[in-house]
Amino acid sequence: MTTKNILLTTTIGLIAILSITILSNFEAFAEEEKTGYSMAENVRSVMTFTFRDGVEVHEFPVYSMTTDFVSNRGTTFKVEGIVGDAPLLHQAQDESYKYRVMLSKTNNSFEFNFRYFDVSVDFFRDDTLINSKKYQNCQIDDYATKTLNAGDYESYMSSKSGFAVIDEIEFTCGGFVSTKTPNIAQYQNTFTDYATVPLDHKFAEDVRTIATFDFDTGSERIEFHGFELDTGYAETSSAGPSFTVERTLDYFPLLEQEINNSRNISALHTSYNSDFNVDVEFVNSEKTLRNLEYTNCHVTSMNIVTQSDKEEGFTGKSGFALVQQTGFTCAGMTSYNPVYDERNDSSRRPMMYSVTPIHSYNVGTGAHAQATFTYLDGSEIIDFPIFIQSKVLGKSSPTFTLQGIVGDFPMLYERVDENLNIQKVSGSSYVEKFDVDVELLYGEKSVRGFNYSDCRVVDYDVGSAMNKEENYLKGQFALENTFQFECRGYTPNNPAYDAMFKTTSYGTTLNTKDLKPTDSWGPNFKVE
16 A cells, blocks of 8 residues: 555545544534423423433423323323424434334334433423433334414414424333432421412412321422312212312422322332321412311322413414322311301301302303302302203203302302211211202393202312413413202293283272262363
8 A cells, every 4th residue: 555545544534533523422412492482480391312322402392291100000201392403302203113113023122223212301490490300211102293283264364373393202111210309307397388478370259279288297288270179079979089289380399209109109019108188278368268178198190291272382372381280089078168167156056148249250241140049047149150051851850050269158068068978978868958049130130040949969069270271371260169959849930921911900999989070170171
């Protein structure tokens, strides 16, 4: 080999090595810029993908667990984001498709470069890290690239809507760990009130949900955006009391410890879960309206999900809300009715009369529903925005539903609780019946009425009316009561029709003796 050839070969080799080094360094760490999307309370997730050939950091606006965290029966999640520069992640997608047949032929034992990788998910509120989860030995479970749109003309015509081409990627992983674990020793026998400063949102009629958790290690008092009574009151259900709470993702160390503990022992038949009590209060700015006290509870579900609506978050019409949903199952539930209980504590039980104010809800040009409850110990008039009458012709026992914001209804709550207490007593079925008169009103004028007699509450629910991310982005929440009634009697009223047949009555009927004598009438008298 000549000196010239040696120099040429050396030069080419150096260039090749330099090119490989530059490419390797480029692939080793690729970071995606912040999304700039509207995130509720500025809570967001940042994901670090660690492949064999390098690391990529992405901030997908949508991150959601797709299997329940506590059940520990699988570790899966999905992400959604605008299609962008993600060379390693896209290569993992492409190889999962390329080798899909080989995986099926080799009983899932075939190995390729981008098959397995780790994913760390860091959750931030503003720029403060609040929690971290690490997925291990992940692989692409499925993926699709698709366009999100409003599904109607709006995407084409409205500047607030449009189209969003996104990657939707599903992952399945071999393991999962919480990298941020609380130091329980510092919370031993402490009471921490996180609800001292109310959530900075608007709640309908200022009715909020606050839960106090009494753990073995300490207590935490937390306000939640959403509450749902899953089971507890229905006559047809034999399930024990359970409920679910929801709020934007945050970190409460003692509750976090119970969630992790429930996951750790979920598949171990030789271990047992620790029990705790939960006192749920529904309050307004003046007083406690209702209490549900749960005993011997444990965490049965937990999911971190992103609430969003089609293309709206990506186009700027709306945004995204990263929330935590936590479910609890308990051995017992006792309801408290503070206003009614105070009356019972007095030596004399006077008759109660309660009239709630008429709400200023928008009912368009229609009527609003007002219900008058007549009990043995008093009466109650309540304005409900929602009245649903079940079909009456084919039913021997008329049923109807009333729904509205949790309010100060002490006597109605007493009937709800009385029916619950009867269910706990084997062989007992007696419960006080009451009458309900529902009127549909335009102002004070009744245009339709329904008289129900011998009624009882057969189901009761309290839950937050949630609409995906909108509640969080607009900062508006509503906690609703739903009452279902069954009655023995039913009489419809038609005030307008009845008025057509009303006749005028006179106090005195004239006869001929009451007529004045005509001989004294003047000569110019005439009848027009």
